[in-house]
Amino acid sequence: MERRRSGLRAFLKKNFDFITGILSEVGLTAVIMVVAFIICVMLVLIKSMI
Amino acid sequence: MKRAFIFVAILLTLMAPLASSESGQALIENANSFDGKTVTFRGEAIGVMIRGDYAWVNILDGDYAIGVWCRAENAKKVSIIGDYGHVGDTVEMTGTFHLACTEHGGDLDIHADNFTIVAQGRDVDRSADMRVVALSVALLAVAIIVVFYSWRIRNEKQKIMPWPSY
Amino acid sequence: MIPALTREDFKVIGFNLCRIGNILGFLLLVPIIVAVIYREFDIVPHFIIASSITFILCNVGIHFLKTDKKMEVKHALCLAAVAWIFCMMLAAIPLWSTRTTGSYLDANFETMSGFTTTGLSLAQGLDHLPYSINFYRHFLQFVGGIGIIVVSLMILSKSEMSSVLAFKGEAREMGIRPNIVRSSRIILGIALTFMVIGAVLFSVVAIGEGANIGTSIFDGVNYSMAAFSTGGFAPHSQNILFYHSTLYEIVALVIFLIGSFNFTFHYAVLSGKRREIFKNIEIKTMFIVLMLSTLVISGLLLYFNVYPSASILFRKAFFQAASAQTTTGFGTVYPAQIAGIWPSAVLFMMSIIMVIGACANSTGGGIKAIRIGIIVKSFFREVKKALSPGSAVVTEKFHHIEDTPLTDTIARGAMLIALGYIILFVVGTTATVLCGYNASSSMYETGSAVGNVGLSSGITSPAMPVPLKITYIFLMWAGRLEIMAVLVLMGFVILALRKGVRRR
Numbered sequence: 172m173e174r175r176r177s178g179l180r181a182f183l184k185k186n187f188d189f190i191t192g193i194l195s196e197v198g199l200t201a202v203i204m205v206v207a208f209i210i211c212v213m214l215v216l217i218k219s220m221i
Numbered sequence: 222m223k224r225a226f227i228f229v230a231i232l233l234t235l236m237a238p239l240a241s242s243e244s245g246q247a248l249i250e251n252a253n254s255f256d257g258k259t260v261t262f263r264g265e266a267i268g269v270m271i272r273g274d275y276a277w278v279n280i281l282d283g284d285y286a287i288g289v290w291c292r293a294e295n296a297k298k299v300s301i302i303g304d305y306g307h308v309g310d311t312v313e314m315t316g317t318f319h320l321a322c323t324e325h326g327g328d329l330d331i332h333a334d335n336f337t338i339v340a341q342g343r344d345v346d347r348s349a350d351m352r353v354v355a356l357s358v359a360l361l362a363v364a365i366i367v368v369f370y371s372w373r374i375r376n377e378k379q380k381i382m383p384w385p386s387y
Numbered sequence: 388m389i390p391a392l393t394r395e396d397f398k399v400i401g402f403n404l405c406r407i408g409n410i411l412g413f414l415l416l417v418p419i420i421v422a423v424i425y426r427e428f429d430i431v432p433h434f435i436i437a438s439s440i441t442f443i444l445c446n447v448g449i450h451f452l453k454t455d456k457k458m459e460v461k462h463a464l465c466l467a468a469v470a471w472i473f474c475m476m477l478a479a480i481p482l483w484s485t486r487t488t489g490s491y492l493d494a495n496f497e498t499m500s501g502f503t504t505t506g507l508s509l510a511q512g513l514d515h516l517p518y519s520i521n522f523y524r525h526f527l528q529f530v531g532g533i534g535i536i537v538v539s540l541m542i543l544s545k546s547e548m549s550s551v552l553a554f555k556g557e558a559r560e561m562g563i564r565p566n567i568v569r570s571s572r573i574i575l576g577i578a579l580t581f582m583v584i585g586a587v588l589f590s591v592v593a594i595g596e597g598a599n600i601g602t603s604i605f606d607g608v609n610y611s612m613a614a615f616s617t618g619g620f621a622p623h624s625q626n627i628l629f630y631h632s633t634l635y636e637i638v639a640l641v642i643f644l645i646g647s648f649n650f651t652f653h654y655a656v657l658s659g660k661r662r663e664i665f666k667n668i669e670i671k672t673m674f675i676v677l678m679l680s681t682l683v684i685s686g687l688l689l690y691f692n693v694y695p696s697a698s699i700l701f702r703k704a705f706f707q708a709a710s711a712q713t714t715t716g717f718g719t720v721y722p723a724q725i726a727g728i729w730p731s732a733v734l735f736m737m738s739i740i741m742v743i744g745a746c747a748n749s750t751g752g753g754i755k756a757i758r759i760g761i762i763v764k765s766f767f768r769e770v771k772k773a774l775s776p777g778s779a780v781v782t783e784k785f786h787h788i789e790d791t792p793l794t795d796t797i798a799r800g801a802m803l804i805a806l807g808y809i810i811l812f813v814v815g816t817t818a819t820v821l822c823g824y825n826a827s828s829s830m831y832e833t834g835s836a837v838g839n840v841g842l843s844s845g846i847t848s849p850a851m852p853v854p855l856k857i858t859y860i861f862l863m864w865a866g867r868l869e870i871m872a873v874l875v876l877m878g879f880v881i882l883a884l885r886k887g888v889r890r891r
Contacts, residue, residue, distance in 0.1 A: 188657065191659075192653075192661065193581075193584070193657070195656055195661050195664060196648070196653070196664075199644075200645060203644060203674065204705075206678060207677070207678065207681045207705040208697065208701050208705070210678060210681050210682050210705075211681070211685050211697040211698075211700040211701045211705065212697040214682070214689050214700065215689065215696060
């Protein structure tokens, strides 16, 4: 178990940039989606006020 | 008189499934005119997804497939899903058509009130065409010979003259 | 003066074409694995036939066309153009022989749509296709997506006009072939990583939504290949609507948005340069265009009472806008609804964003975000020049991996390619209207073909007129190669006809 944990830690450390890079790109797409949803919500709110 | 009335009522009830169902093409291309109305739709089951007490059954009519939202126990009646090796169960349902269902994120769908398996699906025989098999064997043999011969010539020439590299 | 062509020029192209063909020969054997898993033994011979024909042609070609002449940029550009046609015709064999398409021309349309990651489809009976054939269609898109990144980085960027596409971060200029081999490995590694992540996410979500495990995994792999390659093929006639799942669509959005990013951007971010996310001109351009188009499209659909709520607008309007701009082509709306119910103004807006396209050096098509960003900055530069004193030196720069000055060459190159796409768009729309279709649907369909998108208003079907099918094949091909390679090929042919072909 200890060997497996240290193996995983070494893998994560070695590929830190790669893994955080993937997470960053996924985060970017999440931001795009959130902003788009906010735009949709704002439009519906504006229409309900008119 | 009473017997005649009962006879006609039974006849009408039996004839109900034969009432014309709308085609997938008609429903999709004239979605505006069917929106909110009760429709009858018949086709082949090509997908079932159970979600708790309800389920999605995708029904294909010709080239058009529509998602039907029905009770899970009805969806579980579908025994054969249509794919390459099978013709799926033929399903007929009656329900409310939605152009942009607010319950399901704006999807075009039908919420089924009635759901019947009209015909069982079946396996489709997909045996290989022996002429195609023979052609493939012949071409494979030629390809192996050509590739092997080409590789041998290249190897022999490599000894005399190196392979171009850039 | 342009020198006359020699036989060696054609031999260089032909020789390398046959080497690419050998790779295709191996790729045509991959779907056999799927055929064996699903016991589709009747389909296996069709792939063996296609692969064998490819190997025979290419190895005979290699034998007779071997040459010592070094490959130059003009050869590479022609090779890129010819390779797409050559591969299209050979890869069409299994689709035609299994009657997936009605005719050999339709099969060529399908494979060109696959290799160019367009997604317009003429396949019949999608829901009853053999699993191996369905996998093959998506595999073509994945291969095509990787192929165009390699071509874009290694070949198209060699021309002065598109030099902004050159791979940044590699200082060595080693010639074309060694760079292709080494860089292809990196591109393939990154593509496979995201493809596997996508396949796992799609499969898990599908199982969670009630689909059976086999269907979930098969669809997951296919949708992931189509999403990352921004291709748009789907294993079902309902496209992504088959799953009736917002979560499934969100996974699709994540994967195809990532697939539309520039490969050099991926390389930079995955190497630790995460600040690139905030500074890169393409990401900024794509973000602005996508948000503006979401605003306009959602606003119009809300105004015309097509969809009433924010969540529905997100699923339909934003998804379709993102699918159009990234040139993916996944649909959450039936084509007949787009043509019949969506307002014409929305179709027009979608046509524009389809032609604008995704990032350069990605699997996406269109004019490309970097060129749009460069064109906009060029306008700013001209306005600054007009407002500045005559003796002032006005400069402008943009950030793409590194800060790059905006020179007249770069601006001219961007505008020329953009003009080329606009010309293709006008020609395609005219051809479609002449075949009897209405203007807004014609623009939508043409934008989809030129931008390699794949969204359809219903025009693309087996019943399309034959001249229109050929036109769309040309549009997909030219659009994929950013027109330049196609023009160089035409120049080659004209030069050969005018000046003849010398022996040496």
